[in-house]
Amino acid sequence: MNQLLAGPPAVVAAGVDVFSDALRAQGAEVSDVDWRPPGFGDPADLAALVLDPRRAAANRTAVERVLAAGSVLTDVRPAREVLGLADRTILHAGPPITWADASGPLRGGLIGCCLFEGWASSVEEAERILAAGEITLEPCHHHSAVGPMAGVTSPSMWMWCLEDPVQGGKAYCNLNEGLGKVLRMGAFNEEVLTRLAWMRDVLGPVLAAAVRSMSDPLDVKAVLAQMLQMGDEGHNRNRAGSLMALRELSPAIVAVDAPSSDIAAVLRFIGGNEHFFLNLGMPTAKLAMDAARDVPGSTMVTVMARNGTEFGIQTAGTGDRWFTGPAQTPVGLFLGDYGPDDANPDIGDSAIMETYGVGGFSMAAAPAIVRFVGGTVPDALATTERMYQLTLAENPAMAIPILGFRGSPTGIDVVSVARTGWLPQINTGMAGRVAGTGQVGAGLVQPPRECFEQALAALAAATR
Amino acid sequence: MNAPARHVSLRSGVYADSVRLMQVSRDVGARDGVTAVLVAMATPLNVELAQGMGLAPEEPASPEQLLVAIRADDDAALAGAVAAVDAALAERQRSTASAQTVPVRTVGARLDAIDGPALALVSVPGAYAVAEAADAIAAGQSVLVFSDGVPVEHEVALKRAAHDAGVLVMGPDCGTAIVSGLALGFANVVRPGPVGLVAASGTGAQQVSCLLDMAGVGVSHVLGVGGRDLSEAVGGLATLDALAALDADPATERVLLVSKPPAPSVAARVAEVAGGLSTPVLSAALSPESPDLTAAVEALLGDMGVDVPDWPSRPGAARTAGSGAVLKGFYSGGTLADEAMLLASPVLGDVRSNTPLRPELALGSDLSVPGHVVVDFGDDALTVGRAHPMIDPTLRLEAIDRLAASGEPAVLLLDVVLGYGADPDPAAALAPALARTTSPVVVALVGTEADPQGWSRQADALAAAGAHVFASNAQATRFALDLLGAAR
Numbered sequence: 001m002n003q004l005l006a007g008p009p010a011v012v013a014a015g016v017d018v019f020s021d022a023l024r025a026q027g028a029e030v031s032d033v034d035w036r037p038p039g040f041g042d043p044a045d046l047a048a049l050v051l052d053p054r055r056a057a058a059n060r061t062a063v064e065r066v067l068a069a070g071s072v073l074t075d076v077r078p079a080r081e082v083l084g085l086a087d088r089t090i091l092h093a094g095p096p097i098t099w100a101d102a103s104g105p106l107r108g109g110l111i112g113c114c115l116f117e118g119w120a121s122s123v124e125e126a127e128r129i130l131a132a133g134e135i136t137l138e139p140c141h142h143h144s145a146v147g148p149m150a151g152v153t154s155p156s157m158w159m160w161c162l163e164d165p166v167q168g169g170k171a172y173c174n175l176n177e178g179l180g181k182v183l184r185m186g187a188f189n190e191e192v193l194t195r196l197a198w199m200r201d202v203l204g205p206v207l208a209a210a211v212r213s214m215s216d217p218l219d220v221k222a223v224l225a226q227m228l229q230m231g232d233e234g235h236n237r238n239r240a241g242s243l244m245a246l247r248e249l250s251p252a253i254v255a256v257d258a259p260s261s262d263i264a265a266v267l268r269f270i271g272g273n274e275h276f277f278l279n280l281g282m283p284t285a286k287l288a289m290d291a292a293r294d295v296p297g298s299t300m301v302t303v304m305a306r307n308g309t310e311f312g313i314q315t316a317g318t319g320d321r322w323f324t325g326p327a328q329t330p331v332g333l334f335l336g337d338y339g340p341d342d343a344n345p346d347i348g349d350s351a352i353m354e355t356y357g358v359g360g361f362s363m364a365a366a367p368a369i370v371r372f373v374g375g376t377v378p379d380a381l382a383t384t385e386r387m388y389q390l391t392l393a394e395n396p397a398m399a400i401p402i403l404g405f406r407g408s409p410t411g412i413d414v415v416s417v418a419r420t421g422w423l424p425q426i427n428t429g430m431a432g433r434v435a436g437t438g439q440v441g442a443g444l445v446q447p448p449r450e451c452f453e454q455a456l457a458a459l460a461a462a463t464r
Numbered sequence: 465m466n467a468p469a470r471h472v473s474l475r476s477g478v479y480a481d482s483v484r485l486m487q488v489s490r491d492v493g494a495r496d497g498v499t500a501v502l503v504a505m506a507t508p509l510n511v512e513l514a515q516g517m518g519l520a521p522e523e524p525a526s527p528e529q530l531l532v533a534i535r536a537d538d539d540a541a542l543a544g545a546v547a548a549v550d551a552a553l554a555e556r557q558r559s560t561a562s563a564q565t566v567p568v569r570t571v572g573a574r575l576d577a578i579d580g581p582a583l584a585l586v587s588v589p590g591a592y593a594v595a596e597a598a599d600a601i602a603a604g605q606s607v608l609v610f611s612d613g614v615p616v617e618h619e620v621a622l623k624r625a626a627h628d629a630g631v632l633v634m635g636p637d638c639g640t641a642i643v644s645g646l647a648l649g650f651a652n653v654v655r656p657g658p659v660g661l662v663a664a665s666g667t668g669a670q671q672v673s674c675l676l677d678m679a680g681v682g683v684s685h686v687l688g689v690g691g692r693d694l695s696e697a698v699g700g701l702a703t704l705d706a707l708a709a710l711d712a713d714p715a716t717e718r719v720l721l722v723s724k725p726p727a728p729s730v731a732a733r734v735a736e737v738a739g740g741l742s743t744p745v746l747s748a749a750l751s752p753e754s755p756d757l758t759a760a761v762e763a764l765l766g767d768m769g770v771d772v773p774d775w776p777s778r779p780g781a782a783r784t785a786g787s788g789a790v791l792k793g794f795y796s797g798g799t800l801a802d803e804a805m806l807l808a809s810p811v812l813g814d815v816r817s818n819t820p821l822r823p824e825l826a827l828g829s830d831l832s833v834p835g836h837v838v839v840d841f842g843d844d845a846l847t848v849g850r851a852h853p854m855i856d857p858t859l860r861l862e863a864i865d866r867l868a869a870s871g872e873p874a875v876l877l878l879d880v881v882l883g884y885g886a887d888p889d890p891a892a893a894l895a896p897a898l899a900r901t902t903s904p905v906v907v908a909l910v911g912t913e914a915d916p917q918g919w920s921r922q923a924d925a926l927a928a929a930g931a932h933v934f935a936s937n938a939q940a941t942r943f944a945l946d947l948l949g950a951a952r
Contacts, residue, residue: 003581004606004632005685005713008644012574014596015587015610018855019649022884023585028646033574034567035588035596043591050595051621056602070477166477222528225479385566389573396554397479405484419595420569 039421040453045460049415052463054297062292062300062316063392063411066356069164069288071171073218073280076208080155083143083172088119089136093151093349094307095322096139099130103308105186105344108435109150110135112188116196117154123188141303142320144290145172146282146349148275149184149431150308157196158204160280162220164287171283171290175199175207178273180438185431186344187438198265202258206266210252218248220284223277225397228358228408233366234281235350235359236427236442241277246270282349285356292316292411299459300392301412304355304424304447308347308431313451315414317459325450330430332443333371342440344433351426351447357395357410360425360444361387365400365408369427375444383425384409390416390424414459417452468499468535469542472514472521474506475530478553485530488552495548497541498534503549506531571607572599585648586635587611593636594618601625601633608688609635610649612844616697619690623701632705637844638688639666639852642673649688650854652883653914657682659764660716660743662706664693664723667797667842667881668757670910671937672722672748674919675761677912678935679773684715691798694726694749700734707734711741719745720764722757724802750799755806757799758938775939778923781930783904785947786873791815792903793838793877793941794860796853800879800908801840804941811945812836819843832866838877839863854886857893868901876903877944879937882911882922889917891925898929905930906944908937 013020014033023030038046049055079085090113092106102110111126113119114135120126129135140147147153159172177195181187211218223244230240246267254263270276289302298316305312312322327345334342353359363370364384367377375383384400387409394407412424423446430441480488485503493501500517504510506525514520519533532549536542568574571584584600586593590613600607601622609622614636626633634641640663641648645656652670654677661683663669669686676683687710689702703721710716721738726749738745746767748760762772791808795801798819805815816833819840820826831839840846841853841860853860860878867874880890887893898905907926911919923933934940 004583005644005709005715006581008646009581009583009606010578011583011585011646011648012571012578012600012605013585013587014571014574015585018885019585019587019610023646023648026646026884031568031574031578033571033596034569036569037589037592046592047594047615047618050598051618051625068477216526219526219528221477222479382566389566389569397477399480399484405480415595416570422569 036421038418040449041418041456045456046415046418048460048463049299049456052297055299058295058297058317059300059392059411059413062295062298065167065291066288066411067393067395067397068166069169069291070166071162071219071221071284071287072165073160073211073220074163075161076158076204076211077161078155078204079153079157079159079174082159082161083145085155086136087155088134089138089155091138091140091143091145091147091151091153092307093140093147093149093347094305095310095312095324097137097307097309099137101309103344103347104433104435104437105347105431106150106308108186108188109152109183110137111435112183112192113152113154115188116193117156140349141305143172144170144286146286146352147174147184148176148278148282148350149348149429150186151349152183156200158199158208160283162283162287164291167291169287169290171286173279173283175203176273176276176279179275182438185429185438186435188436202262203266203269206253206256206258206262209256210249213255214252218245220280221397223248224281224284224358225399228362228365228398229401231366231368233359233362233369233427235278235353236429237366237369238277238281239274241281242270242274245277245280278350282352285352285358289352289355294319299414301355301414304351304426305349306346306351308344311346311447311451313447313455315455315459317462318455321458323451323454323458325448328445328448330428330443330445332430332441334441335439338432338440342432342437343430346428346445347431348428350428354424354426355412357391357408358398360427362398362400362408363425363427364402367402386422387425389420390422414452414455418456423447423449423452468537469539470519471532471534471542471546472519473532474521474523474525475532476528478530480530480553488549491552492534492545492548495541495545497537498545499537500535501545502531502533504531505529570599571596572603575600575603575605581605583608583643585610590614590636594622597622597633598625601629601631604629604631606632607634608638608641608648609633609690610638611635612637612847616692619692620698620701623698627701627705632687632709633702634688635690638690640669640686641688642683642686644685647884650881650883650885651686652677652912654912655682656684658684658715658717660684660710660713660719661686662703662710662719662721663688664691664703664726665799667879667910668722668724668799670797670881670883671757671800672720672761674910674912675758675775675936678776679765679770681765681768681770684713685710691724694723694730694734696727696730700730703734704737707738707741707745711743716743718764718768719743720760721745721747721749723749724799725749725751750802750806752806755803756938757803758936776919776923776935777939778927778933780905780927780932783902783930785875785904789873789875789948790834791836791838791877791944791948792867792874794863795838795840795879796842796860797879797881797910798840798842800910800937801838803937804877805838807938807941808836808945812948818845831863832870834872854881857887857890861893861897864897864901867903874903875944875947876901876905877941878905879908879910880922880926882909882915882917882919884916886917891922891929895925895929898931904947905932906940906947907931907933908940909933909935910937
């Protein structure tokens with residue numbers, strides 16, 4: 001405190017301008033806060049959280065676990081084996097949902113799974129058994145897994161198996177199918193089913209053999225860190241990451257005992273898919289966020305995920321409870337003739353990337369895609385600058401070159417979201433509203449405010 | 465001379481780009497006693513390079529690991545170099561390219577960008593002040609909460625947290641502070657000097673610091689602690705911390721404690737602590753037994769061996785109060801209103817108020833009841849949704865006009881507070897209303913010549929509008945009482 005009286009202090013002023021002006025007139029160094037009333041939340045709830053003596057340390061613990069988490073690729077195995085996924089069970093993106101509430105692309109994905117697994121022989125039959133509740137639907141997040149877009153994962157699909165060597169967590173994600181007409185975007189035509197069968201019969205076994213043969217497992221976190229130096233943000237742009245993954249996996253893939261035509265097809269498939277790495281990046285983020293689960297008093301977000309109907313979040317201080325609100329429709333650019341009316345509301349577990357501080361939060365790292373999602377380079381820089389005010393830490397492992405290698409904004413604080421009134425910025429793909437359409441575009445989206453309102457109230461209740 | 469020392473380590477989970485690592489290698493290599501440095505990702509090429517330097521890692525390296533290899537003249541230089549590498553890798557990089565200014569929404573985000581000592585000044589609505597103030601405490605900085613309407617439990621929690629963090633919470637509802645010559649909120653331009661004020665009262669601190677200035681004595685700091693600090697609920701948390709801070713401050717030779725009537729148990733605790741300090745502490749806590757801030761200033765001046773001057777004043781229009789005239793005190797400063805009531809009650813009997821000396825004297829919603837009345841227009845209940853009466857005179861002007869219209873014979877007693885943050889020309893705002901009333905008007909004009917408004921300029925303008933003007937609120941009150949005495 002003697003420091004306070006040692007000489008005229010710099011002043012940070014929040015509120016009435018007249019005081020700042022009077023201080024400037026005295027030659028003081030004054031920085032104004034552009035203060036606004038909180039975007040939401042009962043003032044008493046906000047105060048309870050701000051004054052919760054556990055919160056600072058809890059948030060530090062939570063975010064330090066996130067920053068400490070590593071991610072190495074240990075195996076590739078079918079979901080049936082590695083997740084113990086029972087017959088007639090399908091995992092999906094986002095919070096829990098029923099067939100009745102499912103949107104077009106999720107329905108399309110579920111239908112595709114039934115056809116792919118042989119649980120139905122026609123679309124009509126698939127719809128009937130899904131509507132009759134004969135298929136169990138569960139969120140990927142309930143199984144240490146994540147899935148992009150519809151996130152539909154059925155027992156015969158091969159899963160990337162990742163481990164956090166620091167804290168021992170495990171996370172899983174299916175293999176990326178590529179762009180266009182794909183199951184995760186809700187397409188289920190012959191082309192989609194043929195590809196899924198090839199992935200089951202060729203791609204999965206080759207990757208499994210290759211990964212198991214690697215004496216040094218692939219350090220996926222290191223690839224993610226390097227991608228950010230190469231123009232990727234790890235959500236909507238995975239170009240450099242996919243090439244690096246191909247580079248790292250290729251020597252092991254070509255050494256697999258399989259027909260050379262299969263090896264060539266695998267390499268061609270990976271090389272032709274700019275989002276191949278997304279399904280490795282997502283479980284990497286999932287490992288880090290799961291490491292921060294169950295820290296009483298922490299107001300940090302551990303999950304942001306959408307099922308195409310609802311957006312759901314979880315926080316470190318509230319365990320596996322979901323806080324949900326209606327999923328918003330992304331704004332952005334459309335493929336071909338598609339337009340805004342064709343887009344489904346927000347869908348996918350891929351917002352785990354933003355939860356981890358990359359994707360939309362590290363938009364400044366990826367000027368190459370800002371136009372694709374309908375923005376400008378200054379917008380991208382401003383977005384990341386704003387996200388620093390929502391987050392608890394900067395991740396030194398995920399450095400953003402254009403910001404002077406500042407670490408990515410990491411660990412969303414529900415209290416900061418309320419106080420700034422700014423919602424997290426998510427980069428996303430857009431699926432067609434009608435089941436079977438596939439991808440229609442890409443753009444930007446935010447969670448609905450309701451998720452954070454409910455989380456804030458629940459976190460505040462936990463302090464009392 | 466010691467034998468050369470070497471450090472070779474491989475670190476996982478750390479990635480930095482090669483340019484940054486080259487900078488680190490170069491900077492650490494430039495340290496005294498360091499003869500060779502390689503900080504690089506452990507690619508085969510870099511491992512080979514390290515081998516060539518005689519600094520090969522013993523365990524097998526992978527390109528995702530960070531290789532730190534250093535040779536130095538001795539162990540001390542080596543330890544320094546390793547620490548320098550750690551510090552450089554942990555150093556947060558500041559943005560070098562920022563396209564547009566992103567608004568900064570919280571005190572915490574602002575303080576992030578400030579390295580030295582800072583003071584947060586919070587004047588957001590009371591229900592939200594706690595978050596901004598807590599940001600400052602969390603950042604290890606002191607905070608002045610100007611906001612009123614802050615729940616007392618927030619105040620207690622903030623002050624406890626601040627005490628633990630070794631910082632000070634001034635306020636809430638702290639209108640006045642001067643820190644190292646920097647005037648914050650409503651404060652006057654007073655000379656620097658040896659007297660430190662701890663003030664649970666904003667206008668009380670202004671009155672005291674202005675009178676000291678008029679006597680040629682300056683202040684080191686004015687630490688406002690908020691009007692509730694000496695209540696039972698808050699227990700003097702900030703007063704005790706502020707006293708300790710001033711005691712440790714080399715510029716402060718004497719401390720004057722200014723407050724409204726404190727809770728007796730808290731007053732006793734504060735007196736006990738004050739008695740144990742090395743700096744003499746004098747109390748100017750208002751009470752029926754010591755109702756006069758001017759007298760407290762005079763006592764302090766006496767202790768310091770400084771002559772008490774004739775406090776400045778200006779004669780006003782020779783209006784006489786009508787028969788049966790009553791006292792109408794219309795104040796903007798709560799402590800000045802209290803002082804007026806404490807001085808008037810023994811002479812006039814009960815004085816009703818929105819901030820009464822005793823609960824049974826409370827006014828209801830109607831402030832224009834007949835009889836002796838003192839209104840504090842700066843009270844929280846009257847500032848909801850509008851600026852403080854030192855800035856916005858509307859309610860007080862309405863009250864003056866309503867009194868004139870009522871025809872009730874009265875002596876009008878007002879305070880006018882000058883300084884930073886206050887109305888730039890309060891005399892001009894008051895003059896038309898003063899000209900419309902036929903009652904005698906007495907003004908306590910709190911300020912200094914160096915204030916932006918200038919004490920004499922304002923005093924002359926108020927006198928020209930018919931007011932009797934006093935630099936001392938106690939003298940102004942006694943003059944008003946004399947006028948009432950003449951009327952009875």
